[in-house]
Amino acid sequence: MIKHYNNGDLINSHLHKHSSEDKDIFHIELLEALSSCTVSAGKRFIALDRSDIVISRHFKGLKLTSSKSKNILTHYEVDLEFPSPLNQFLVADNPLIHDLMNDQSAGLTYVTFHHLENQICHHYLQNIQIFDPQLDDPYIYFQNQRLWGLLFTELLRNHYQTINKPYSDFPSKEIRHASKDSQAGAIMSYITNKNGKVTLAETANYFGFQQNYFSRLCHQLFEFSFIHLRNQIRIDLACEMLRYTTKSIVEISDEIGYADQANFTKQFIKQKGMSPSKYRKVSD
Secondary structure: OEEEEOOOOEEOOOOOOOOOOOOOEEEEEEEEEOOOEEEEEOOEEEEEOOOOEEEEOOOOOEEEEOOOOOOOEEEEEEEEEOOOOOHHHOOOOOHHHHHHHOOOOOOOOEEEEOOOOOOHHHHHHHHHHHOOHHHOOHHHHHHHHHHHHHHHHHHHHOHHHHEOHHHOEOOOOOOOOOOHHHHHHHHHHHHHHOOOOOOHHHHHHHOOOOHHHHHHHHHHHHOOOHHHHHHHHHHHHHHHHHHHOOOOHHHHHHHOOOOOHHHHHHHHHHHHOOOHHHHHHHHO
16 A cells, blocks of 8 residues: 655554465555655654655554645555565565564554665665556566565665664664664664653663663664763754754753753764754754
8 A cells, every 4th residue: 555645644554454364464664755854653753854764563643744735755555475575585584674573562663764865765666656566466466575575675785874773763672682773773762762861770771781781782782882872862853853843942952951051052063063053054
């Protein structure tokens, strides 16, 4: 199923129920941004630039906001046969997809991909629209399934560079046996959802780790400390608020956990090379 959305629309999945006689099915959904926009669910929001992609087991009750009025985002839903085509293209061997496939939570979890300017994924999606499985042709269905496998292969080819961890919400807080990518993503998601207003001890406790072990884990996953990671996430959140809201710099500083605006401005300049007010102007 493919649907196009306009500004202000609500994004909802149309889940299909499969009978026990069905083959093993992996239902997955994908959003492709056709222009800059934000997708929000409660207090969570995903800032998307053109060509960004979000994948999830299901989307429900997401609100779309953009400066444009029409044709902002395309929503794809597909039921993929498992193990083919996923295994055929080695996608199921990727830990991120494995963790997503095994996520049994009822809440919204998703992975966001950015820096897809080469348009390869976009062209795969265009072809997926052409080879519409609803045409009830087994040859079309076969080609559609293979195109999805190729799309995921391309998404994951350079996933260290293309996954936008601060704007992903990785499955489960049970990360002890998860892949390193899922561990890193889940930690960043937790800090992001807390607006950076969380301590090392609180984060370690949330994931069920001792504080000293969790501190070492952060160094292994990110190659810098928890404090550095939290500051990075805070500034990334500030950038999105400066771009997409009219909140004052004082409000933003307080919302992401800085005790005073001067310290926030100092950290912002250190990371972005310009003041928050200048960043807002050049981002308009």
